[in-house]
Amino acid sequence: MLKKLLIANRGEIAVRIIRAARDLGIATVAVYSDADATALHVQLADEVVNIGPPAAKKSYLNVAAILKAASETGCDSVHPGYGFLAENAGFSDAVTAAGLVFVGPSGDAIRLMGDKVAARGAAHAAGVPIVPGSLGRVENIDAGRAILADTGFPVMIKAAAGGGGRGIRIAQDLAAFEQAFPQAQAEALAAFGDGGLYMEKVITKARHIEVQVLADGHSAVHCFERECSLQRRRQKVWEEAPSRALSPQLRDELCSSAVRLALAVNYSGAGTVEYLYDEDADRFYFIEMNTRIQVEHPVTEMITGLDLVAEMLRIAGGEALRLTQADVTVKGHAIEVRLNAEDPARDFAPFPGTVDSLRIPGGPGVRFDSMLYPGYTVPPFYDSLLAKLIVHAETREAAIARMARALSELQIDGLKTTKPLFQALAADPSVQAGDFHTRWLEAWLEANAARLTPHQP
Numbered sequence: 392m393l394k395k396l397l398i399a400n401r402g403e404i405a406v407r408i409i410r411a412a413r414d415l416g417i418a419t420v421a422v423y424s425d426a427d428a429t430a431l432h433v434q435l436a437d438e439v440v441n442i443g444p445p446a447a448k449k450s451y452l453n454v455a456a457i458l459k460a461a462s463e464t465g466c467d468s469v470h471p472g473y474g475f476l477a478e479n480a481g482f483s484d485a486v487t488a489a490g491l492v493f494v495g496p497s498g499d500a501i502r503l504m505g506d507k508v509a510a511r512g513a514a515h516a517a518g519v520p521i522v523p524g525s526l527g528r529v530e531n532i533d534a535g536r537a538i539l540a541d542t543g544f545p546v547m548i549k550a551a552a553g554g555g556g557r558g559i560r561i562a563q564d565l566a567a568f569e570q571a572f573p574q575a576q577a578e579a580l581a582a583f584g585d586g587g588l589y590m591e592k593v594i595t596k597a598r599h600i601e602v603q604v605l606a607d608g609h610s611a612v613h614c615f616e617r618e619c620s621l622q623r624r625r626q627k628v629w630e631e632a633p634s635r636a637l638s639p640q641l642r643d644e645l646c647s648s649a650v651r652l653a654l655a656v657n658y659s660g661a662g663t664v665e666y667l668y669d670e671d672a673d674r675f676y677f678i679e680m681n682t683r684i685q686v687e688h689p690v691t692e693m694i695t696g697l698d699l700v701a702e703m704l705r706i707a708g709g710e711a712l713r714l715t716q717a718d719v720t721v722k723g724h725a726i727e728v729r730l731n732a733e734d735p736a737r738d739f740a741p742f743p744g745t746v747d748s749l750r751i752p753g754g755p756g757v758r759f760d761s762m763l764y765p766g767y768t769v770p771p772f773y774d775s776l777l778a779k780l781i782v783h784a785e786t787r788e789a790a791i792a793r794m795a796r797a798l799s800e801l802q803i804d805g806l807k808t809t810k811p812l813f814q815a816l817a818a819d820p821s822v823q824a825g826d827f828h829t830r831w832l833e834a835w836l837e838a839n840a841a842r843l844t845p846h847q848p
């Protein structure tokens with residue numbers, strides 16, 4: 392078992408990892424930038440190390456500073472959380488080369504599955520259906536034109552190194568494609584340090600359904616699916632499990648394909664295999680694998696009773712996977728919403744500031760994962776995620792009612808948050824019916840802008 396863990400992250404996920412480590416009796420070291428001296432993860436860890444100035448490049452992405460902190464505090468392991476260095480293969484290698492355990496897959500596994508093009512190839516080879524499009528990188532516009540025969544229009548141009556909803560462009564016709572391709576190349580190079588591109592057919596009315604897997608390099612289980620179709624700018628805002636759209640048979644096919652893929656690449660740790668499900672055609676397609684813990688992992692924890700971060704720590708500590716597939720069962724329905732420091736009434740403009748007072752929802756079936764406390768000032772340098780509100784109930788209908796109830800209890804004064812969006816969504820007939828797809832929310836936002844002014848409760 393691991394003894395002392397450095398958490399190479401901040402915010403709610405750093406807090407989440409500290410909690411799992413402490414439950415397991417593992418000592419924790421938090422790292423923090425100059426902007427985070429008062430952050431909750433710094434307050435909760437056993438030891439803390441300052442790793443540099445506010446800019447992420449100089450602190451949370453500063454591999455040398457993080458490794459130095461780990462060695463000076465005598466850590467035996469590093470958990471990367473999500474974002475920052477979590478899907479950086481070189482970081483996984485550097486941690487291992489320093490004689491420490493990386494809580495996640497090997498650098499080689501990240502290189503294979505964290506590169507979206509390589510992952511498409513691996514999925515294809517494992518017999519998992521992929522979205523029609525290029526196999527391998529599309530090196531130039533001529534090669535791209537040749538792929539158009541398979542994709543048709545609209546076509547999606549995606550960055551091999553993209554993530555977080557960034558690095559994706561849609562072209563409606565040949566002229567738009569020829570204009571977008573070089574722009575996408577330049578943008579990907581600037582944003583991700585890698586100009587590699589690939590192409591996919593656009594699945595117009597898709598649901599985003601992903602499968603959680605846990606593996607130890609030898610065996611793998613799935614922890615069922617999450618549906619994340621409610622998105623804004625290709626970023627998830629509301630996630631739930633199970634998906635309302637899957638028949639038992641399709642669920643079984645989808646989840647077993649994720650396990651097949653994890654086994655095919657000898658995957659180790661927690662990972663998520665993402666798919667698009669075309670409801671009309673009743674077909675699903677692999678889109679990517681996230682080789683890390685995901686923001687929305689709590690919905691899976693609520694329906695399965697597992698602690699996914701604790702399982703990651705156990706696997707990294709060298710224990711064999713404790714679970715067989717029969718051990719993973721589903722109870723009820725869970726929903727998570729992402730409360731961001733953004734003003735939904737002003738096109739989601741960032742709204743950092745100081746939390747004056749805070750009322751946290753509670754009661755049966757409610758979980759609040761956050762780094763907020765009264766008096767905390769949200770720094771303007773990082774992701775706008777403040778908190779995740781997760782609810783669990785016997786049925787989907789009851790979970791939505793419980794979400795509305797929990798939102799009515801939640802009060803965050805001093806900041807603008809996305810709470811009004813979730814209150815409106817919980818009351819929306821299409822959301823209640825589960826009748827949506829990945830483009831649904833954007834259209835809804837255009838039609839319902841007026842409903843997003845805050846109201847209490």
Ligand code: ADP
Pocket residue numbers: 473474475552553554555556626627681684685686687774
């Ligand atoms: P999830 O499926 O866990 O929600 P996201 O893709 O939304 O994953 O990303 C989770 C976090 O990681 C977000 O904070 C996002 O901004 C960040 N992130 C993901 N990929 C990248 C990337 N390639 N570069 C920078 N940040 C990223």
Ligand code: ADP
Pocket residue numbers: 522547553554555556557559591592593594595597599622625665667678679829
């Ligand atoms: P990221 O790495 O940024 O998470 P993904 O490849 O997972 O990128 O795609 C993010 C979102 O973009 C998906 O959830 C979906 O809404 C949309 N998307 C991606 N690929 C396609 C596609 N081929 N057709 C339609 N929508 C897509």
Ligand code: MG
Pocket residue numbers: 555665679
């Ligand atoms: Mg994705």
